[in-house]
Amino acid sequence: MTDFSLPNTDPELLQRFARGDQQAFAAIYGQYHSLIYNYLLKFTKDSTLAEDLLHDIFLKIWDARERVDIKVSFTAYLYGLARNTVITQLNRMNLYDAIRGEIMKDAELELHPRHLMNKVEAREYEELLQKAIDNLPPQRREAFILCRQQGKSYEEAATIMNISRNTLKQHLSLSVKSIKEYLLEHGNISLLLLLAFFS
Structure with a gap:
């Protein structure tokens, strides 16, 4: 005690x-x-x-x-x-484990998680993802958008943001972590399967 x-x-x-x-x-x-x-x-x-x-x-x-x-x-x-x-x-960690198990199971069946979602679920996911991105601090949000949504390299994104490559990677890593946590708090299992594609 x-x-x-x-x-x-x-x-x-x-x-x-x-x-x-x-x-x-x-x-x-x-x-x-x-x-x-x-x-x-x-x-x-x-x-x-x-x-x-x-x-x-x-x-x-x-x-x-x-x-x-x-x-x-x-x-x-x-x-x-x-x-x-x-x-x-x-x-939260127990939920991560459950999600990881679902992802591995689907990977073995060669299923893309988006194929498991209907149009309503897909739209719900996109809206939830956008809210998660909007909640990020400015630099993390910019790093995520540049690298994950616009497909820019670390070097390109770092130049645009006027920061070092390592700082860019740190912002990106923290943004992904924050987005995952937001989705874990606000999403359901079918939405959370898409977390595999953030890694």
């Missing part, structure tokens, strides 16, 4: 954090980093994933800093957020 009584976060530190004090946030991060990381690691069994989730959690509490009730146990709040975040991620 997790001990929510320790550490005891200084109320004044929490008040500074709630007002947007970045030094207070850094102090809270330092205080809780190892505890939350180890808590996540118990569930994920993956150090990289645990670290990624840890950063997501602290970004969430920073974004919600003005809404955090500093009168209740901050530790309990943080562990609750960590628990919900890791459960959501593990459920």
